[in-house]
Amino acid sequence: MTSPPSHLWLNALLQALQCVQSAWLSTLYALGVTGDSHGAPAWPWDVRIAGENLVIDVALARQFGGMLAAIAFALACVLLALFWRRAWRWLLATAVGALVLAPWPSPSLWLTAAVPTSFHTSPTGFTVQSISRGSRVYAAQCVACHGADGRGEGPLASTLHRWPPTMASALLSRRADGELFWHVLYGMRDDRGRTMPGFAGRLSDREIWAALDYMRVLSASAGMAAGGSWPVPIALPSLAVKCANGPTRNIAAWRGNQRVRVVAVDADHPPPFEDPRFLTLLVERNGPSPHQASGIRKVAAQRPERTPKANVTTLFGARADCVADDPEAWQVFAQIAGASPSSVAGTEWLADRDGWLRALAPAGRRGWADGGLMCTTSTVLPDGAQAALRADPLTATLRQMDDDPVRFVKGGFVH
Numbered sequence: 001m002t003s004p005p006s007h008l009w010l011n012a013l014l015q016a017l018q019c020v021q022s023a024w025l026s027t028l029y030a031l032g033v034t035g036d037s038h039g040a041p042a043w044p045w046d047v048r049i050a051g052e053n054l055v056i057d058v059a060l061a062r063q064f065g066g067m068l069a070a071i072a073f074a075l076a077c078v079l080l081a082l083f084w085r086r087a088w089r090w091l092l093a094t095a096v097g098a099l100v101l102a103p104w105p106s107p108s109l110w111l112t113a114a115v116p117t118s119f120h121t122s123p124t125g126f127t128v129q130s131i132s133r134g135s136r137v138y139a140a141q142c143v144a145c146h147g148a149d150g151r152g153e154g155p156l157a158s159t160l161h162r163w164p165p166t167m168a169s170a171l172l173s174r175r176a177d178g179e180l181f182w183h184v185l186y187g188m189r190d191d192r193g194r195t196m197p198g199f200a201g202r203l204s205d206r207e208i209w210a211a212l213d214y215m216r217v218l219s220a221s222a223g224m225a226a227g228g229s230w231p232v233p234i235a236l237p238s239l240a241v242k243c244a245n246g247p248t249r250n251i252a253a254w255r256g257n258q259r260v261r262v263v264a265v266d267a268d269h270p271p272p273f274e275d276p277r278f279l280t281l282l283v284e285r286n287g288p289s290p291h292q293a294s295g296i297r298k299v300a301a302q303r304p305e306r307t308p309k310a311n312v313t314t315l316f317g318a319r320a321d322c323v324a325d326d327p328e329a330w331q332v333f334a335q336i337a338g339a340s341p342s343s344v345a346g347t348e349w350l351a352d353r354d355g356w357l358r359a360l361a362p363a364g365r366r367g368w369a370d371g372g373l374m375c376t377t378s379t380v381l382p383d384g385a386q387a388a389l390r391a392d393p394l395t396a397t398l399r400q401m402d403d404d405p406v407r408f409v410k411g412g413f414v415h
């Protein structure tokens with residue numbers, strides 16, 4: 001996967017730009033300067049700063065950063081001049097000098113078209129329920145053009161003057177959430193006319209956000225089918241989790257500090273042992289009916305001598321017992337793995353501490369293979385990591401995941 005260099009400063013710049021624009025929007029809304037659109041403050045201008053251009057053109061980002069620094073420096077000089085009267089001439093001359101010497105990249109490069117919902121974020125929480133609802137919306141309204149596999153080759157596609165894009169790409173991550181939403185709501189055009197119809201009046205806002213959630217899953221599975229990996233890291237879907245003796249909780253509570261391993265279990269693939277390196281979430285075939293869930297555990301208990309198919313060292317000897325409390329989780333996770341629901345048992349997924357799915361061990365493959373970690377920015381492992389990889393691929397994968405977090409999320413492009 002080709003990826004822009006992971007400069008930390010670039011990530012910080014993009015995060016800062018996003019924060020400043022959002023804070024500015026909230027202020028305008030609080031002052032009554034702008035109204036709301038589809039449940040959140042409406043961006044009042046038809047342009048915004050194009051984080052997605054800065055992230056793919058580091059030279060432009062550098063010039064843009066230089067311009068901001070020069071403006072900040074000039075302002076600081078002017079402020080200082082107000083208090084330090086004796087030096088005001090020198091300070092103003094320095095301010096003017098900084099502005100003259102600053103790089104001024106063309107605004108057409110760092111500004112892009114915006115819509116009222118540009119800064120909206122999805123309200124769905126990327127839950128399994130929303131993804132499943134989205135799959136029904138997609139099957140009813142979108143599949144004819146975008147195709148069942150999301151590669152833009154549905155039966156209607158060849159009748160359009162522009163083919164729908166393939167989702168086996170980073171497209172959805174490159175666009176702002178709110179702009180995707182707007183495009184589905186009001187359609188898209190090019191200079192030859194309408195390219196995609198709008199769904200305002202036919203679909204509710206909630207259905208559109210759900211369809212976009214589903215399209216992210218579709219993008220993961222289309223990427224798997226096309227190149228054997230996810231085009232970008234996909235978020236671990238949110239769902240209710242039931243652990244042995246505890247109350248039902250949402251998996252989102254684990255986000256932020258815990259790595260999560262998801263394992264698809266059935267009667268032939270018993271739950272693996274707990275592993276202190278991550279929390280383990282079991283997804284059971286046909287959902288967690290009390291009868292079936294206990295059935296699986298009984299099988300596991302009857303055959304303690306059996307080596308678990310999961311690729312995990314037995315450390316504590318206790319089997320994992322936190323189960324996804326959602327009957328549709330099996331289907332959603334199978335699709336993320338690019339596998340059919342009937343062959344996904346035994347598959348494992350790993351999510352990093354920020355809640356991004358990063359690695360996959362498909363069913364039937366023993367151990368996390370070399371390069372099992374997807375979406376890394378560094379292609380060469382340091383010597384220590386190479387040695388660790390030979391000794392224990394899973395530990396190496398976890399190390400690499402921690403050392404190379406998902407970046408540029410706010411810039412509109414991951415990695």
Ligand code: HEC
Nearest residue numbers: 141142145162163164165175180183184188189195196211
């Ligand atoms: C009549 C065919 C057609 C249907 C039906 C259709 N699309 Fe599209 N879609 C397209 C085409 C063509 C494009 C590319 C448009 C362009 O780039 O100008 C597109 C682009 C998109 C994009 C990318 C938007 C972007 O910002 O680049 C998304 C997301 C999308 N469609 C979602 C949907 C969803 C969700 C549905 C169903 C609710 C749907 N589409 C139904 C034809 C269709």
